[in-house]
Amino acid sequence: MSLPSHVKYVVIGAGIHGLSTAYHLAAGLKATGRGSGEDILIIDKSAIASGASGIACGVVRNNYFQPAMRELMAHSVAVWESDPEAYSYHSVGYMQISPESMRADVTEIYEQQQAIGYESEFIEGAADCKTYMKGLFDDWQAEGITSVLHEKRGGYANNTAAMYGLAGKAEAEGVRIVTGLEVKGFVYGSNSGAVTGVETDRGVIGTDYVIVGVGPWVKQIWDFLDLPNEISIKGSDGRMHDGVPMWTYWSLQEGTLGVDPNMHRTNDGRMPPVIHVDSDAPLYSDIDGSLITDRMWGIYYKPDFNFGGIQGGAMPFKIETDAADVAVDPYGPESPDFIVDDSFIHMWCSALAHCQKRFEGKIGDYKNEPSGGIGAFTPDSFPVFDVFRENVYVIADSNHGFKMIGVGKLVAEDILGQSSVMLDPFRFSRYAEGRLHPVSNSPFPWS
Ligand SMILES: Cc1cc2nc3c(=O)[nH]c(=O)nc-3n(C[C@H](O)[C@H](O)[C@H](O)COP(=O)(O)OP(=O)(O)OC[C@H]3O[C@@H](n4cnc5c(N)ncnc54)[C@H](O)[C@@H]3O)c2cc1C
Numbered sequence: 001m002s003l004p005s006h007v008k009y010v011v012i013g014a015g016i017h018g019l020s021t022a023y024h025l026a027a028g029l030k031a032t033g034r035g036s037g038e039d040i041l042i043i044d045k046s047a048i049a050s051g052a053s054g055i056a057c058g059v060v061r062n063n064y065f066q067p068a069m070r071e072l073m074a075h076s077v078a079v080w081e082s083d084p085e086a087y088s089y090h091s092v093g094y095m096q097i098s099p100e101s102m103r104a105d106v107t108e109i110y111e112q113q114q115a116i117g118y119e120s121e122f123i124e125g126a127a128d129c130k131t132y133m134k135g136l137f138d139d140w141q142a143e144g145i146t147s148v149l150h151e152k153r154g155g156y157a158n159n160t161a162a163m164y165g166l167a168g169k170a171e172a173e174g175v176r177i178v179t180g181l182e183v184k185g186f187v188y189g190s191n192s193g194a195v196t197g198v199e200t201d202r203g204v205i206g207t208d209y210v211i212v213g214v215g216p217w218v219k220q221i222w223d224f225l226d227l228p229n230e231i232s233i234k235g236s237d238g239r240m241h242d243g244v245p246m247w248t249y250w251s252l253q254e255g256t257l258g259v260d261p262n263m264h265r266t267n268d269g270r271m272p273p274v275i276h277v278d279s280d281a282p283l284y285s286d287i288d289g290s291l292i293t294d295r296m297w298g299i300y301y302k303p304d305f306n307f308g309g310i311q312g313g314a315m316p317f318k319i320e321t322d323a324a325d326v327a328v329d330p331y332g333p334e335s336p337d338f339i340v341d342d343s344f345i346h347m348w349c350s351a352l353a354h355c356q357k358r359f360e361g362k363i364g365d366y367k368n369e370p371s372g373g374i375g376a377f378t379p380d381s382f383p384v385f386d387v388f389r390e391n392v393y394v395i396a397d398s399n400h401g402f403k404m405i406g407v408g409k410l411v412a413e414d415i416l417g418q419s420s421v422m423l424d425p426f427r428f429s430r431y432a433e434g435r436l437h438p439v440s441n442s443p444f445p446w447s
Helices: 016-031 067-082 100-115 126-136 159-172 215-224 342-355 407-415 429-433
Strands: 006-012 040-044 094-098 120-124 147-151 155-157 176-179 183-188 195-200 203-212 230-234 240-245 248-257 274-279 291-293 297-304 309-318 373-377 384-388 392-396
Touching: 006 016, 016 040, 016 159, 016 203, 016 392, 016 407, 067 100, 067 407, 094 100, 100 120, 100 147, 120 126, 126 147, 155 159, 159 176, 183 203, 183 215, 203 407, 215 373, 215 392, 230 429, 248 342, 274 342, 291 342, 297 342, 309 342, 384 407, 392 407
Parallel strands: 006 040, 006 203, 040 176, 094 274, 203 392
Antiparallel strands: 094 147, 120 147, 183 195, 195 203, 230 240, 248 309, 248 373, 274 297, 297 309, 384 392
8 A cells, every 4th residue: 555645643653552543533523523534644553453552452341449440441341342243342341359468449449340340240358269269160179368359341352353343343433554664763844842743664654634543552752752751640649759760671471271161150150250360378389389489369260262271370570680671573473572481371271170170280271372461551550541742642551461453443533522521640740740540458569
């Protein structure tokens, strides 16, 4: 496809946010008589779903300690439910299974889910939790669990299929998608700081508005926009904390047990909810009984025909290298640095066996193929959705974002002039103003 010399809207990135925003913006332009999908060009340096959206586990849940995140997730779950076929979405539900140290946090989540009408069930106390879990899986054996939050909505979607579903919807609205085209910088107007063109490896495309949805590559685009790599944050103590790094990378640990996904069904033969277990019970090796950890640990898993087994993950780890020196490319399983190692396999498979007897002795079935990937996190590990340089909308989801299919809809409305209360808690100004999100006791940076 020859490149246009000018297009009204350039979207950088054909992952969940770029595709979803383009699709909803196209529909919004048409509905308001202000244009159509033909005004939108998505460009991606590689291919549709070649970033984090194409390797994500695909879990969709509401379980967040932060009220603003829960509202956003409830909105996104409704978008997933609006077309499960196109989005390859499996509404099997989601369970947060926790130890005593998290009970108060999860109680609050449950109460607020009731307040916003998000269907869930909450079980408390060790004995009742065991009975509930055994009612679902008769081989349940995790110890030290004192609360179970069972979200009846949510579940997971097949990562790449969902992206192609979204891309198809955008193209049906007239949006053009050009792959193999890399953004190398921006052209600015002489009288203002606004962007007037996007520099690519095949020339400049003039534009009125840019939308950035580049997932783990956000720091590179941030640098092209000349935005600060260190910021000041007003803490809960009311004091300013200067010099806080804007971007930090975390390495996500995920993999697949190569068994028949059908081996993990509920007692009544149904596909189970996505299971997430956090625990402070000592975790012992399923190989030799040695202690793996006596500190807080967490895992999640689901049967997944797309991945070909039981797919899931464990807590990510922070990459201590300065963000400027982290090699994002080659990305995901192709990375020489950020794929899972034997310690993840040992821990995750042992934790599966800790939870359910059916997984005992299965570590030999682990699919020994590269997996995992990195994500770019903001200073508080929550998203930034905001406009920079007057006309550049940055969607930086802080690696929360496969489930956030609805953010593109809100961003599109925002661009068309309908400011969203749901996006307000995620503006960049929250750091300087000290409007930070509450922090939970979960071992994951995204709960
Ligand atoms: C292993 C793993 C598992 C995850 N599991 C889940 C999960 O279960 N649930 C969940 O909600 N979230 C999950 N996440 C997080 C989620 O995948 C991401 O937050 C989300 O997919 C980011 O979407 P995006 O559209 O911003 O970016 P991406 O999907 O990464 O897409 C960005 C695109 O931008 C393109 N690009 C980058 N730079 C340029 C450039 N200069 N020029 C042109 N194109 C460019 C890339 O090629 C890429 O295709 C997971 C992440 C990882 C790494």
